[in-house]
Amino acid sequence: MYEAASEITTVGAGISVWKRTWTILKDLGLDIELAKKAIEPPVDAPKPGLTFRRSDQPEPGYNFYQMMNPYGAITLHRVDVVDVLRAKIPKSYPIYTSKRLQSYSRQPDGSITMHFADGSSAVTDILIGADGIRSPTRQSLFRAMAADDGVTDPAKLQAIDKETGPVWTGTLAYRSLIPAEKLESLYPGHQACRIGMAYLGKNKHIVAYPISQGRLINCVPFSTVVGGEGTTFNGKWVADVSTQEVIDCFSNFEEEAQALTKCMEDPTRWAIHAMTPLPHYASGRVAIIGDAAHAMATHLGAGAGQAIEDVYILGRLLAHPSATLDKAPDILRIYERVRLPFASGVAAECAATGYLYEFNGPAYGGAECEGLRELGKQIEKQWEWHWTKDFREDWRRAETLLSEALG
Template sequence: MRTWFIMQSLGLDTSLGEMAVQPPVNEPKPGFVFRKSDQAESGHNFHQMITPYGSITLHRADMLKVLTDNLPPFQAFQAHFSKRLVSYEQGSDSVMLQFSDGTSAEADVLVGADGVKSATRATMYRGLAKSAEEYDRNKAGNLRKFVQASWTGTYAYRALIETESLLRDNPGHQAATTPMIYFGENKHVVSYPISRGRVVNLVAFVTIPVGDERDLDGPAVTDVSKQEMTEQYKGWEPEVQTLLNCVDKPSRWAISHMRGLPSYVDGRVALLGDSAHAMATHLGAGAGQAIEDGFVLGQLLSQRLVTRANVSLALRMYDAVRRPFGNGMVERSRKTGFLYEFNELPEFIDKHKLRDSSKVELEKLAKDICKKWEVQWSALPDVEWKLAEKMLRDALDVSSGHDKPIMANL
């Protein structure tokens, strides 16, 4: 709901709604169905989340097309695609950017929205660590830990399944029409229809015990055989087996995250989205949090009070309101993933009864998981924006400053 509020504010909700399986309606609707599946006999659905608007599932490519189709006219705005940042250098009043194709650019502000392997974050934290080395080596060592994201200990097998193919081999399979989460010990499977129902997006998770304490061994993303994926779910119920058997060419992704980043900004440089708070996918919140970052930061930079001279102050207001929420979502998503896999359970849930499919314990688990999800609709992101605006006005001397517009590289 938080992300949908922003899409409505930008006037993009109609176009995005046309891409969804069902046009969103502003009323409580069924979301994901929870099903216990890590046993040979047929599992059972034990809960269905009810959420505002339900689950609005979109193909990433469809959403990106809507966003790029609605960029401002090029006479007022320039977009350069297929550019990869390598590093940057900050001066007293500008930032110089270096790209992998050998080109460079100068800007008043750099917003690094360059993902989990962010070159912006790497450059920022190498620089912060180098500066700290002169007076506190322990702090410098801690800052270097944020140059790269860390592995969560979880792999995700990803694939797209043609709905027609799924139903041809398995008539009535509920994954064709219903967002599903299949629960099991140390593993879970998420599926949901996209592209107006023509395709089912499948993500099958496998967690390595204490894997989050290890370095990743091997590539972060690689194509794998169908057999490697299906072997992970031997002994699971028929509904999961038939779904996995429809996969043609899966890929395996090592899921990484960025926990507790101490700052999203440094001078005229800000981090946005996965570069700041890469998170596991267990709440479906990663892209939404990036959009919320952009919502707050974009409105701050567009304020008439913000000038080239004081823009770093505006970025600090962005950091003050977005970092606690973004970092909190990283932890919330991590904990939710453990719950899907019957790990790190709260004390009031009996683990043994849960794994024996106790309806009472499964319902307790479902309620705890739903509480984790509620943050996505319990308040709207304009609360953070209003707080950021107030903080900015309180911090700035409104009677001074320059009136030159800001040139920002986003």
């Protein structure tokens, strides 16, 4: 494993995990330790999910829809997830930090040479690019495929980079963890100290839910720049900003929502980028997974779960007793066949849900409570795949394709 950063860690914030992903974590034997870190372990029974509230008004807003999660969700601190995973990596598996991949090249014997920013290189049989939304593995992959098609014109190659690269969704997300005590003292009885809340308004919304056994509130205010979708974001994709910037952005929201922005400490601002669906996730002995393959809008809390699905399918295929190195290209293609259509579908649903949250979707029936309840139902439908589509079917399909490919 080669990591660009100087240590294996993550940006400290919360993450929601849903039934599909939980099934995998259970299969991997990680559920017990992760459940201990959660505010409460997932239950196999209906449980309240996010509560939707109209908030873009000076007077107190109102809760208009209570989403139910038939199989519950689990909310975790990202650092806790990384700690649990890191502790499971066998000591014999080398991890190299401060190794930023720049590109790779294919060798005549089929092996792959990785080229790093510090001038060093290393050789591998199979390369799995899990290098996030700006993935250099992805860029090299599509350039290699273009080379196979005889494309050498630099302008054409640049156009390919652009087509297969991320685009700005037009949305800015502010992220910070709030100590529950601080919120409670500013706004006694604040709902986000107990339950997951979504404070909705025109072109803006705030998602807030308790994590770390209720000691912290994960708070993510979103603001959409009208006309920004698909344009180039000028500026740093992730920047430290002042709390005042967030307060100003949500100054037209009710007091309960503003209490959250006032309590945010050292917020960061993320320009949310996403990928348009790629035609491929693999070529030869190279594959991309996670955000490198399908970075998506955040509105269904799905990106990390989709990355974990990729890893599980690909990992089990590669670890299959009949898998051999000469079959690696077939195996990576099976991973692509199973995962690409599903992840592309999820990405489309994520984008559509963002419009609904910010009163821009076709289901917006007006500001009145009745219209908003209809909107709530539509939003709930967007989430249902998390618990109605069985992940194990995807694995069974992958296994069938593998048996066919290996004869």
